[in-house]
Amino acid sequence: MTELASPLALGRGAELANRLAKAALSERIAGADGAPTEGHLELYRAWARGGAGLIITGNVMIDRNHIGEPGNVVVEDDRDLGGLQAWAGAVHDTRPASQLWMQINHPGRQTPRHLTPRPVAPSAVPMRAKIKGAFAKPRALTRPEIESIIDRFAHTAAIAKAAGFDGVQIHGAHGYLVSQFLSPLTNQREDAWGGTEDKRRRFAIEVLRAVRGAVGKSYPVGMKLNSADFQRGGIEPEASMRVVEALEAEGLDLLEISGGTYEAAAMVGAKRRESSQRREAYFLDYAEQVRARVKTMPLMVTGGFRTRAGMMEALSEGVDVIGMGRPLCVEPDLPERLLDGATDGAERVDLETGIKEVDAFMQIAWYQRQMHRLASGGRPSSGLGRVAAGLAYFMPQRGFPPIAAVRA
Numbered sequence: 400m401t402e403l404a405s406p407l408a409l410g411r412g413a414e415l416a417n418r419l420a421k422a423a424l425s426e427r428i429a430g431a432d433g434a435p436t437e438g439h440l441e442l443y444r445a446w447a448r449g450g451a452g453l454i455i456t457g458n459v460m461i462d463r464n465h466i467g468e469p470g471n472v473v474v475e476d477d478r479d480l481g482g483l484q485a486w487a488g489a490v491h492d493t494r495p496a497s498q499l500w501m502q503i504n505h506p507g508r509q510t511p512r513h514l515t516p517r518p519v520a521p522s523a524v525p526m527r528a529k530i531k532g533a534f535a536k537p538r539a540l541t542r543p544e545i546e547s548i549i550d551r552f553a554h555t556a557a558i559a560k561a562a563g564f565d566g567v568q569i570h571g572a573h574g575y576l577v578s579q580f581l582s583p584l585t586n587q588r589e590d591a592w593g594g595t596e597d598k599r600r601r602f603a604i605e606v607l608r609a610v611r612g613a614v615g616k617s618y619p620v621g622m623k624l625n626s627a628d629f630q631r632g633g634i635e636p637e638a639s640m641r642v643v644e645a646l647e648a649e650g651l652d653l654l655e656i657s658g659g660t661y662e663a664a665a666m667v668g669a670k671r672r673e674s675s676q677r678r679e680a681y682f683l684d685y686a687e688q689v690r691a692r693v694k695t696m697p698l699m700v701t702g703g704f705r706t707r708a709g710m711m712e713a714l715s716e717g718v719d720v721i722g723m724g725r726p727l728c729v730e731p732d733l734p735e736r737l738l739d740g741a742t743d744g745a746e747r748v749d750l751e752t753g754i755k756e757v758d759a760f761m762q763i764a765w766y767q768r769q770m771h772r773l774a775s776g777g778r779p780s781s782g783l784g785r786v787a788a789g790l791a792y793f794m795p796q797r798g799f800p801p802i803a804a805v806r807a
Contacts, residue, residue: 422722433473438774438799447493450735458504482802483562507576553609566619621653679709690717706744764792
């Protein structure tokens with residue numbers, strides 16, 4: 400049986416030291432110009448000390464005119480190369496065996512209107528009624544703009560490699576731009592980039608090919624993909640499965656399975672059907688279907704893992720990497736304690752109010768506040784109040800000067 404401490408060869412010469420990964424979480428601690436800060440160094444040192452074989456950054460934006468949240472890091476040129484090198488070095492100097500991958504992303508229509516008053520998307524489809532007040536209606540991208548965005552993904556990936564990051568992950572989930580192209584709900588085009596299932600997945604494939612061309616054949620490239628949008632009219636599991644098969648054919652190094660969008664937040668614990676609730680991980684049923692159809696591409700599943708038993712069940716059924724995000728905000732050393740047998744699982748944290756929209760926001764805000772405590776050199780607190788965390792979400796973060804300014 401595969402153990403949590405077993406190494407994993409990714410097929411291009413890269414190897415993960417163990418089967419535990421710190422999944423991407425939006426840190427929101429960048430400088431005003433999107434530069435990495437000393438807070439990133441402190442936070443990622445804490446996670447490196449924690450012992451996960453793979454550490455994936457929060458979503459790094461490829462275009463400073465289109466960001467998902469205030470405080471996102473932006474990498475569209477090499478102006479912050481020194482800070483990015485320091486970020487990668489913070490992990491490698493702390494634990495050389497841990498790999499650090501940069502998650503690269505374009506939000507498309509999922510950018511608040513106060514950040515982007517005229518967002519772009521595959522088609523001019525607004526967010527649904529309950530939340531569309533916070534998001535401006537997008538305009539449809541032109542063909543040259545689509546090609547330019549693909550180039551931006553590749554350029555950001557090349558900078559990540561130059562800065563010393565061990566790999567990149569393309570964010571193709573959670574309703575961001577790559578996911579928007581895949582979904583018939585948000586991609587209503589009738590040209591080379593939409594209209595059929597094959598054309599809707601073209602953008603994801605072209606982004607992957609461009610990134611691979613920019614970083615070379617031996618550099619690890621992964622993608623985060625939705626199992627489904629959990630919305631009527633969105634991408635269904637069977638169509639998503641064919642995307643997976645296409646990614647394997649392209650030689651993707653690691654596929655992370657997640658699900659949901661801002662409109663249907665399955666990735667933050669939305670209610671699941673009874674058959675899924677019997678299992679710990681949110682998307683394990685889907686992962687088993689993927690494993691039955693793709694034999695060689697490594698699979699990472701994120702969402703819901705809390706116990707060693709649940710993780711071992713997933714490994715026994717074809718999952719290769721266990722992704723954890725929120726638990727490592729409260730217990731950054733959890734991977735090491737799982738690996739050495741000091742614990743059987745994560746501390747239980749119950750933030751639910753029973754109101755789905757409130758719960759989704761509250762969990763994001765509460766765990767993000769824990770990250771900010773770690774980034775400040777402090778310790779997380781399971782007793783942190785929900786109201787205080789919610790209020791802090793809307794306050795500008797201070798105390799994290801850009802790395803370049805500190806090191807000048």
